[in-house]
Amino acid sequence: MSTDRRSQPRFPVRIDATVVCDDGLLRIPAVVVDQSETGVRIRLGADQPINSQCYLLFNHRIEPFRVAWQARRSVGLSFVTQP
Numbered sequence: 001m002s003t004d005r006r007s008q009p010r011f012p013v014r015i016d017a018t019v020v021c022d023d024g025l026l027r028i029p030a031v032v033v034d035q036s037e038t039g040v041r042i043r044l045g046a047d048q049p050i051n052s053q054c055y056l057l058f059n060h061r062i063e064p065f066r067v068a069w070q071a072r073r074s075v076g077l078s079f080v081t082q083p
Helices: none
Strands: 011-021 026-035 039-044 055-058 061-071 074-079
Touching: 011 039, 026 055, 039 055
Parallel strands: none
Antiparallel strands: 011 026, 011 055, 026 039, 039 074, 055 061, 061 074
């Protein structure tokens, strides 16, 4: 059994999203499957590595993030707050 290391509890959701990289040239369809105040877990449409130089578009929001972990099509993202 793994230990939950999240700072905030996550709640299940199902929200269509898009990962946007390379100054908008690369758009990867995704679904947000759970969400907290500080991050989300997404499921990608296909196996594709993503990096932290991207943004997540969902629910009329655009959030820069860092990749916390990735396991094939599932990815944990932590939102990055801008100074």
